[in-house]
Amino acid sequence: MISLPPSERDLHAYVDHQLLESDRRVLETWLANHPEVAAQVHAWQQDAQLLRASLSGSLQQPNNPALDPALIRQRIKRQSRRHFATAALLLIAVSLGGVGGWHAREVTQPPLLPMTDAMQAYRLFAQDGIMPADYNADGGGNMQAWLDRYFNQAHRLPDLSQAGFKPVSGRLLTTDQGAAAMVLYEDLQGRRISFYIRPPGPNNGFLPRGSRSADGLQAQYWSGGGYNYAIVSPVDQPVTPLMKF
Numbered sequence: 001m002i003s004l005p006p007s008e009r010d011l012h013a014y015v016d017h018q019l020l021e022s023d024r025r026v027l028e029t030w031l032a033n034h035p036e037v038a039a040q041v042h043a044w045q046q047d048a049q050l051l052r053a054s055l056s057g058s059l060q061q062p063n064n065p066a067l068d069p070a071l072i073r074q075r076i077k078r079q080s081r082r083h084f085a086t087a088a089l090l091l092i093a094v095s096l097g098g099v100g101g102w103h104a105r106e107v108t109q110p111p112l113l114p115m116t117d118a119m120q121a122y123r124l125f126a127q128d129g130i131m132p133a134d135y136n137a138d139g140g141g142n143m144q145a146w147l148d149r150y151f152n153q154a155h156r157l158p159d160l161s162q163a164g165f166k167p168v169s170g171r172l173l174t175t176d177q178g179a180a181a182m183v184l185y186e187d188l189q190g191r192r193i194s195f196y197i198r199p200p201g202p203n204n205g206f207l208p209r210g211s212r213s214a215d216g217l218q219a220q221y222w223s224g225g226g227y228n229y230a231i232v233s234p235v236d237q238p239v240t241p242l243m244k245f
Contacts, residue, residue: 118196133169
């Protein structure tokens with residue numbers, strides 16, 4: 001049974017039709033007397049409808065629980081950033097979905113190389129910086145605790161302090177298999193490295209430890225604790241020998 005005033009989780013559950021009928025009636029009565037909150041809830045409902053319609057029209061594939069608006073909405077911390085961040089997430093979803101759809105149609109197409117999405121996320125967010133962070137460590141926050149909220153039993157964040165890098169921000173993303181995240185590291189010169197975590201690929205595809213380079217980026221990847229991981233950095237950034245995970 002929900003309590004009043006409702007929490008943000010209760011409001012999201014209402015938008016996603018997850019409340020019991022009795023709780024739903026209680027919440028609707030409360031919203032009728034709190035127009036400002038009701039307006040916010042209505043905006044979330046419109047966003048959910050728009051997102052479902054956009055994904056259905058662009059990806060042309062069945063509904064995917066990993067792309068549920070509730071999961072994406074949790075990544076948007078501030079109202080002023082919601083539309084911009086959703087657009088960025090849609091860009092990733094369309095890109096990943098488009099590659100997967102092309103592979104399904106052309107069975108002779110080579111499979112995607114390991115952690116292609118990790119390198120793509122680095123280009124979008126570390127190089128271009130098109131989306132605000134979902135979490136910033138500049139306020140003394142604990143980046144590991146933030147990551148643990150979404151990824152149970154995952155490996156710890158790599159300690160890159162010997163190379164002069166520290167975690168500064170985190171971003172939540174989506175894949176066809178579920179939620180993913182990128183943690184951005186910076187050094188005093190402003191150079192950037194990313195740590196990427198995601199569920200295993202299709203058919204529970206875990207990765208052996210390895211590395212590869214493409215388009216000026218290098219990725220070191222491995223698996224463990226039920227997830228795939230990658231460290232991504234520019235190829236001309238000589239920090240690889242200092243990384244221990």
